[in-house]
Amino acid sequence: MSGGSATPALDFWEPLRSATQARIGLGRAGDALTTRDRLALRSAHAVARDAVHLPWDLDALERGVAALDLAVAHVRSRADDRATYLRRPDLGREPASLADVPGADEGTYDVAIVLADGLSAAAHDHHAVPLVQAVVGRTRAADLSLAPVVLATQARVGLGDPVGAHLGATTVIVVVGERPGLSVADSLGAYLTHLPRPGRRDSERNCVSNIREPHGLDYDRAAEILLGLVVGARRLGESGVRLKDRSVAPPPELG
Amino acid sequence: MRLVTAYSQTVAGHTYAFDHLVEVLAKASPRRSGDELAGCAAQTDAERAAAQWVLADVELTEILETPVIAYEDDEVTRLILDRHDADAFAPISHLSVGGLRDHLLDVASTPDSAARLTALAPGLTPEMVAAVSKLMGNGDLIAVARATEVVTAFRSTIGQRGRLATRLQPNHPTDDARGVAAAVLDGLLLGCGDAVIGINPATDSTHAAGELLRLLDDVRTRYDIPTQSCVLNHVTSSIELIEQGAPVDLVFQSVAGTEAANRGFGIDLAVLGEAREAALSLGRGTVGDNVMYFETGQGSALSADAHRGVGGRPVDQQTLETRGYAVARAFDPLLVNTVVGFIGPEYLADGKQIIRAGLEDHACGKLLGLPMGVDVCYTNHAEADADDMETLLTVLGAGGLGFVITVPGSDDVMLGYQSLAFHDVLSLRHILGLRAAPEFEQWLDRVGLLDDLGRVAAVAAGETRLAALVAP
Numbered sequence A: 001m002s003g004g005s006a007t008p009a010l011d012f013w014e015p016l017r018s019a020t021q022a023r024i025g026l027g028r029a030g031d032a033l034t035t036r037d038r039l040a041l042r043s044a045h046a047v048a049r050d051a052v053h054l055p056w057d058l059d060a061l062e063r064g065v066a067a068l069d070l071a072v073a074h075v076r077s078r079a080d081d082r083a084t085y086l087r088r089p090d091l092g093r094e095p096a097s098l099a100d101v102p103g104a105d106e107g108t109y110d111v112a113i114v115l116a117d118g119l120s121a122a123a124h125d126h127h128a129v130p131l132v133q134a135v136v137g138r139t140r141a142a143d144l145s146l147a148p149v150v151l152a153t154q155a156r157v158g159l160g161d162p163v164g165a166h167l168g169a170t171t172v173i174v175v176v177g178e179r180p181g182l183s184v185a186d187s188l189g190a191y192l193t194h195l196p197r198p199g200r201r202d203s204e205r206n207c208v209s210n211i212r213e214p215h216g217l218d219y220d221r222a223a224e225i226l227l228g229l230v231v232g233a234r235r236l237g238e239s240g241v242r243l244k245d246r247s248v249a250p251p252p253e254l255g
Numbered sequence B: 001m002r003l004v005t006a007y008s009q010t011v012a013g014h015t016y017a018f019d020h021l022v023e024v025l026a027k028a029s030p031r032r033s034g035d036e037l038a039g040c041a042a043q044t045d046a047e048r049a050a051a052q053w054v055l056a057d058v059e060l061t062e063i064l065e066t067p068v069i070a071y072e073d074d075e076v077t078r079l080i081l082d083r084h085d086a087d088a089f090a091p092i093s094h095l096s097v098g099g100l101r102d103h104l105l106d107v108a109s110t111p112d113s114a115a116r117l118t119a120l121a122p123g124l125t126p127e128m129v130a131a132v133s134k135l136m137g138n139g140d141l142i143a144v145a146r147a148t149e150v151v152t153a154f155r156s157t158i159g160q161r162g163r164l165a166t167r168l169q170p171n172h173p174t175d176d177a178r179g180v181a182a183a184v185l186d187g188l189l190l191g192c193g194d195a196v197i198g199i200n201p202a203t204d205s206t207h208a209a210g211e212l213l214r215l216l217d218d219v220r221t222r223y224d225i226p227t228q229s230c231v232l233n234h235v236t237s238s239i240e241l242i243e244q245g246a247p248v249d250l251v252f253q254s255v256a257g258t259e260a261a262n263r264g265f266g267i268d269l270a271v272l273g274e275a276r277e278a279a280l281s282l283g284r285g286t287v288g289d290n291v292m293y294f295e296t297g298q299g300s301a302l303s304a305d306a307h308r309g310v311g312g313r314p315v316d317q318q319t320l321e322t323r324g325y326a327v328a329r330a331f332d333p334l335l336v337n338t339v340v341g342f343i344g345p346e347y348l349a350d351g352k353q354i355i356r357a358g359l360e361d362h363a364c365g366k367l368l369g370l371p372m373g374v375d376v377c378y379t380n381h382a383e384a385d386a387d388d389m390e391t392l393l394t395v396l397g398a399g400g401l402g403f404v405i406t407v408p409g410s411d412d413v414m415l416g417y418q419s420l421a422f423h424d425v426l427s428l429r430h431i432l433g434l435r436a437a438p439e440f441e442q443w444l445d446r447v448g449l450l451d452d453l454g455r456v457a458a459v460a461a462g463e464t465r466l467a468a469l470v471a472p
Helices: A008-018 A035-053 A058-066 A082-087 A121-141 A157-167 A219-236 B021-027 B033-038 B045-057 B060-065 B075-082 B086-092 B097-108 B113-123 B126-135 B138-147 B177-189 B206-223 B235-243 B259-264 B269-282 B317-329 B351-367 B386-398 B422-432 B438-446 B465-470
Strands: A072-076 A109-116 A149-153 A169-177 A188-194 A205-211 B007-011 B014-018 B165-168 B196-199 B229-231 B251-254 B292-296 B335-339 B372-375 B403-407
Touching: A008 B177, A035 A082, A035 A121, A035 B386, A058 A072, A058 A121, A058 A149, A082 B033, A109 A121, A109 A157, A109 A219, A121 A169, A121 A188, A121 A219, A149 A157, A157 A169, A157 A188, A169 A219, A188 A219, A205 A219, B007 B021, B007 B045, B014 B021, B014 B045, B021 B045, B021 B126, B033 B317, B045 B097, B045 B126, B060 B086, B060 B097, B060 B126, B075 B259, B075 B269, B075 B317, B086 B113, B097 B113, B097 B126, B097 B138, B113 B138, B113 B351, B126 B317, B126 B351, B138 B351, B138 B386, B165 B177, B165 B422, B177 B196, B177 B206, B177 B465, B196 B206, B206 B229, B206 B235, B206 B465, B235 B251, B235 B269, B251 B269, B269 B292, B292 B317, B317 B335, B317 B351, B335 B351, B335 B403, B351 B372, B351 B386, B386 B422, B403 B422
Parallel strands: A072 A149, A109 A149, A109 A169, B165 B196, B165 B403, B196 B229, B251 B292, B292 B335, B335 B372, B372 B403
Antiparallel strands: A169 A188, A188 A205, B007 B014
């Protein structure tokens, strides 16, 4: 194999690349990767790091959410900066202050949506507003009431517990930027927690992951699954391992 | 047992007090984010230095008499103490932790170091090994690891001096058979796969795991490759697959150093023993019968909130990691590797911490007699990059590392992290004069993949007979 771009050796791998995104068939410069492939890895890593470290575009998000005729509130976690956020997941789950989030009695709202920056600003910049639009459309169609949307900075999934409780929401959906990989740096995850309150365990949540278009789970499908989970949680009285999303359950032969 | 505030040390005019061995171990640990998260790390560098002075004077017998997690509370503690070999321990029973460091480095400088350290291993407990590692510099960890030799075998032989084996990890986000086969071919052509061809499945479906096992077994038998395959699912799934007649070579399981953390993985010692018996009953090994494959990693107990020891004190993550090796060694594994940088920056923040932890895990596992490998890896939210991984690979290679994980172009598209590229191993084998596992090396030669100097040749994939592996 040579490192050139049009050699027969590379042609051998071309049809296989439709079967996997893995970096198969990379050429050799001696024993090492070729310059092209090395730089391709470095640039993919750079994009992933930027997704983690660059701040999300809060103004654009607020405008986008407000345009859906939704009230918007802001909260920051106790992690003051990205470096602290990355090392102290406990601080990312606690609000620095809830002063800017309107409080209400338990059960005032059926559903709250919290956008938590998480590990990918790019995921929110690219996908958050259309995902919220899809979820809100289905929530309204189901005649469920919506709390103000909270934009949570330096936030982890667990921050939705105190925020959701403070809002008086029966079910909270935390939309979070997922940890970026080299191939995908902008996917969103959504975690649903019924009767949110501080101390909820991860096993009491349900997760829908890899939400992004065009290559991941599309917004409408994600919203459909989430609303199914909301309705199921309201019927069951809880979210988590006992609440299964039957609409995405694998066929029986796959176990 | 010592009384409260039993340990103290003065550094630069300030006296530091520690109330228990668990606190000394934690505060003597080189700095890492996981211990800071757990709240057990030294507050200052001077406190860390004081704890190291204290630890150096702790007698090994005192460590034996002071479990970090109570005997009655934890089956890993019971395993460690019940299996401790007093005869093997006798020659070092008079030593302190500092004395043990000097002794190990002295032994490491002798020609028969491997035999002496093999004889010593059953006399060492994980806590002794973790303690001594905290007094060692990175160079010490390399020297001591290099002095050991732990050899295991199934269809290939792992761990001989002068050899560096590889796990070929052909992961795919949907377990697509053709995608997996393409990655297997890529790795084989670059001389990888001698430790195991091992897939992390995308689902926990036993049926899907069975399909993957048959795919890998077909590849292996079709080309008569002297290696072993593994689908890294839960140990109970492997038992089920063995009962169904699936071609299971190795039983995999993630293990940790506390009973509670293992419960979080859904396992205990009994089920590991049951799985090993099941795998042994198949008799699939040719040159050996080590049938278990374990993965570990610093921080796994903390992430499961299963990291507390006597009196509710948080135990440092490196001591708990080393206790996990006691679990592994009870089952005579073929392979054990720490997935060192996978867990994220809240446990190992940056390249410096990942490199240190990789050297600790490797040396501690080897001293306890384990066939130790390392997944030299990092995530995109840690302060680390490919340069750190190449540095870690090279220093581990200098320390006689048994095997590493390799993926196409260093990018695991299923797990979303970076390990080593097949190319990285080609480079290191050349730099350090290391070779593949002996049976696998002979196979590479038989199928025409080695050049006249015994190195993996750059061949056109389509011109090898292995190309049929991905024929439509």
